Amino acid sequence: MQIFSLKAKLAVSVKGVLMVLQRRLVDRRLLFFDELGEPTKLTEAEFYVGYEKREIEICADQPFLGEVPLVRNVAPDLTCFPASHSQEALRRRRYLEGVMGKDKSELPSEEIMLEExxxxxxxxxxxxxxxISTVRRWASRYIGNNIIRLVPKHNKKGRAAAITGELEGILGSVIDEHYLKDTRPKISKVIGEYHLRLEALNRERLPSEQFILPSGMTVRRYIAKLDPFLVDVARLGKHAANKKHRVAAGVLQVNQILERWEIDHTLLDVLLxxxxxxxxxxxxxxxxxxxxxxxxxxxxxxxxxxPNTESVLRVIERSIRPKAELLQRFPKVKNEWRAHGMPARIVPDNAAEFHADDLILGFNDLGIEIMYPASRAPEMKGAVERFFSTQNLGLIHNLPGTTFSNIQEKGDYKSEKHACFTLSQLEAVVVKWIVDGYHQTPHRGLKKMTPAQAWAVDEAQTLVRLPVDLDALECILARRTSVKVHHYGIEVDSIGYHSAELAQLRLLLKPDEKVNVRYRDEAGHVWVHDRFRNVFLLVPVKDKRMIGKSREMWKAAQKALRDAGGEQPSFDELHRCYQELREDIDEARRSQKLRVRREAARAKLDREGRKAETNPPPVVVAEMEWVDRSSTPPTAPSTFKVSYRPPAGDRP
Structure with a gap:
């Protein structure tokens, strides 16, 4: 619950008018100013009566609730003024000290003063x-030998405000109606409407009482003096205004490695x-x-x-595990990648995949705290956001086929023409840049140490924790569901799983009791919880042809058969449909439409960028059996070889 107290800068709404408490007067009354600078004086009793009647409301979104702001100021010195003004102050002091002396406090007689x-x-x-009168005026200001009092007050000079009184009230209504809008109209529209209203009023007044129309520049100067935060709230929105005028008064303190992880996604500016x-x-x-x-x-x-929940679970598992085995896939990487271990907390954004129940339950099991930032607040995980910028400038925008960050940077560069990197080639380049480049580059935030050095120094003083069993880590960072156990085993996404241990578990379960199951996109096996022994059983897939297959593609095959009118497709029909989808993917990859090729390439790879089917059944790729779909059966089976040559314009 928020609290408030009557202190300076407290913002309130008095009968719908925004006011700010300026100070207490000598008689203890409260002095408020509204947006137009009009003063309002209230006693504390009047304020609290209005507060209880809901006529005075405290603005909840302000930085002066619940605490008294501590403001300490120091008076200015001569360097805070223009050089000519400072020199004039020193000149005046020279005359005063010459006439009065450094220890005297009174001026001499006029005869002595004239000579001096x-x-x-x-x-x-x-x-x-x-x-003499000028010197006496200087002496009246020179109290306590404070030279600042001798500085000319040229800053207080200037012409009087041209827009006051009724003119100011009319301009304020015009600004509210035609300027403080989320469509962000121009000031010229305000000037035109303001002049039209004044001219309409002048037609109803006597010549001696008519308004003098302020110039457009005068109106612009008036608008420039408005509260910029309130203007941005009306024109940009409350969130954008808070972000634009935010104050970063503190520094995030992280004391050791593995204390805080930041995670985020980005769409790379390069075509594959x-x-x-x-x-x-x-x-x-x-x-x-x-x-x-x-x-x-x-x-x-x-x-x-x-990005989805599956991809987040996979990258967290990879982050925890050591990277020695991973680097074996990239022989050109020279340095070690020592980063590994269990984190204390992780900071994601507010995307849907970071709020999935499976992800939250997995992090709870591992003892990882999730710190969700405020909505649309990327600065809460600024380090990973900064890394993406560094990577774009240092690597991605230097690769052939880059799309750059915007159309101005891209210019006339033909990204599609120069694209040549495959997904595996890009992964090798990214890993080498991270390990041999970014990790070995001095970082300003690390006092010129490299990330690799900072990790090595703190790793010697920090207890790095790793899971005892990597199978347990896989089981925790997995999707979760509950199913019944039948005599034929269990089904997850219409795929059957069974084992001897699962059959024994079924004998101990109550009728219609469900078991907890953990699974991944790869359909080769699942983990089933045995509550009697309190362990997870690895249960393999019943049909070994499913090993290495993707659940997403299998679901797509099921949907294709259902849409075609099949109610209970057999496994052979599903498997045939799965293979036809694979053939459709191969055909789509040669399509002239970029969207079709992207969908095909995406379906061909698993969540880690590898080919989804790691153990495919033996097939002849170069030859396909001819199937005649006409009513007349073919006279004899035949085969034909498939060859394809892309058009000249599409060759790499």
């Missing part, structure tokens, strides 16, 4: 000495090509996990599918 002023003027080179056809398939996504203390990259995931 002439001597000082001659000494310092003035053509004319100041008059298919590894077989050479045709452009679109831009990939990159998911990054970064350790805030050392700025080390804990893990990554390069993929074509849009």
């Amino acid at each position: 002023l002439k001597k000082i003027a001659k000494l310092i080179g003035d053509t004319c000495a100041p008059s 090509v298919d590894e077989e056809t050479g045709l452009v398939i679109g831009r990939p996504y990159l998911t990054i996990v970064l350790d805030r203390y050392s700025r080390m990259i804990m893990g990554y995931l390069l993929h074509l599918s849009a």
Whole structure:
């Protein structure tokens, strides 16, 4: 619950009018000013009566609730004024000290003052000495030998405000109606409407009472003096105004490695090509996990599918595990990648995949705290956002086929023409840049240490925790569901799983009791919880042809058969449909439409960017059996060889 107290800068709404408490007067009354600068004085009793009647409301969105702001100021010195004004103050003090002396506090007689002023003027080179009345005026200000009081008050000079009184009230209504709008109209519209209203009023007034129309520049100067925050709230929106005028008064303190991870996705500014056809398939996504203390990259995931819960679970698992086995896939990487271990907390954004129940339950099991930032607040995970910018400037925008960050940077560059990287080639480049480049570059936020050095220094003083059983880590960072156990085993996404241990577990379960199951996109096996022994059983798929297949593609095959009118398709029909989808993908990858090629390439790869079917059944790729779909059966089976040559314009 928020609280408030009557202190300076407290913002309230009095009968719908926004006012700010300026100060307490001598008689203890409260002095408020509205948006137009009009004062309002209230006693504390009047304020609290209005507060209880709901006529006075406290603005909830302000920085002066619940605490008294501590403001400490220091008076200005001569350097805070223009040089000519400072020199004039020193000149005036020279005359006063010459006339009064450094220890005297009174001026001498006029005869003595005239002689002394002439001597000082001659000494310092003035053509004319100041008059006695001028010196007396200076002496009246020079209290306590404070030279600042002798500085000319030129800053208080200037013409009087041209828009006041009734003119100001009319302009305020015009500004509210025609300027403080989310459509962001121009000031010229305000000037035109203001002049039209004044001219309409002048037609109803006597010549001696008519308004003098302020110039357009006068109106612009008036608008420029409005509260910029209130203007931005009306024109940009409350969230955008808060972000624009936010105050970063503190510094995030992270004391050791693995204390705070930041995770985010980005769509890389580079086009990829298919590894077989050479045709452009679109831009990939990159998911990054970064350790805030050392700025080390804990893990990554390069993929074509849009980020979801499965991709987040995979990148977290990769971030926790050591990277020695992963680096074996990239022999050109020279340095170690020592980042590994269990984090204390992780900071994602507010995307849907970070709020999934499976993800939250997995993090709870691992003891990882999730710190969700405020909505649309990327500055809460600024380190990983900064990494994406560094990567774009240092790597991605230097690759052939880059799309750059905007059309101005891209210019006439033909991204599709120069695209040549496949997904696996880009992954090798990204990993080498991270390990041999970014990790070995001095970082300003690390006091010129490299991320690798910062990690190595703190790793010697920090207890790095790792899971004892990597199968347990896989089981925790997995999707979750509950199913019944039948005599034929269990089904997850219409795929059957069974084992001898599962059959024994079924004998102990109550009728219609469900068991907890953990599974991944790869359909080869699932984990089933045995509550009697309190362990998870690895249950393999019943049909070994499903090993290495993607659940998403299997669901697509089921949907295709259902849409075709099949109610209970058999496994053979599903498997045949799955293979036909694979053939459709191969055909789509040669399509002239970028969207079709991207969908095909995405379906061909799993969540880690590898081919989805790691153990495919033996087939002849170069030859296909001819199936005649006409009513007359073919006279004899035949085969034909399939060859394809892309058009000249599409060759890499």
